[in-house]
Amino acid sequence: MPREHYSDLLALMAVAKERSFTRAAARLGISQSMPSHTIRGLEARLGVRLLTRTTRSVSVKEAGERLLRVVAPRFKDIESELRHVTELSETPAGARRITATEHAIDMPLWPKLAEILSAYPKLKVELSSDYTLTDIVQGRYDFGVRLGDGLTRDSSPVRIAPDLQFAIVGAPSYFAARAMPASPQDLTNHECINFRLPTRGNLYAWELKKGQSELNVRVEGRLVFNGIYQIVNAALSGHGLAYVPEDLARPHLESGRLLPVMKSWWRTFPGYHLYYSNQRETSRAMRVLIKALRYGE
Structure with missing residues (x-):
């Protein structure tokens, strides 16, 4: 294949990865119409269909899969070697x-x-x-x-x-009509803001420790987030108790916008x-x- 057609293969690899001409174009930094036009030209030269196109999706046909199995590793090897050559410079780049x-x-x-x-x-x-x-x-x-x-x-x-301590915190407004919990068992009577673990999809159990006692407490509440900053913001708004890194909560604890809860059970992690x-x-x-x-x- 002539050298000028190498870009056609790069377009095919991008479309196969993204399953979308639009996303492939964004990945390659070219116009939205270019990947489709490029791959149609490649298919015409090879005399075989490489992709199946519908109004909603793009999938790779058997011929395209075979071509990618051979071509994609070669391009990765080239990228790797170019990166290694760049790294021979005395200046990190x-x-x-x-x-x-x-x-x-x-x-x-x-x-x-x-x-x-x-x-x-x-x-x-x-x-x-x-x-x-x-x-x-x-x-x-x-x-x-x-x-x-x-x-x-x-x-x-x-x-x-350094080691990272996790803290249980809540806003003064949250405790306006509630007693502060004194033990892990008391958490069952409180609104607790949960964190959804992305790996397994289940809710994170609060890992607590006091002396030699260690507990994993599954808490209940109406709010679940998959980001720690959103949990802090919800706690600041008085929507429940939060279990978050102490250094993230520290400015709010110092200002009084959050209150420490069950401090003797806060756990420190590597x-x-x-x-x-x-x-x-x-x-x-x-x-x-x-x-x-x-x-x-």
């Missing part, structure tokens, strides 16, 4: 992708990343907010960030933050860790990020 929760991005990551980006103008960083236990290899991420007790054995972890696959070679850009983000550096 290229794009690095990190998956982390929104709280991890705001607290330990961004303050240090802001300094790194100022120091290394050729370095690019993509931050993806995600609460799932993402497979960083399959997701093509360079790093993930999770609490220390949630790491897998096949990763190389680097601590980037702090955030940056992790990466121990099966891949670390680039200079990765080493720069690791050193700059390491806790205590």
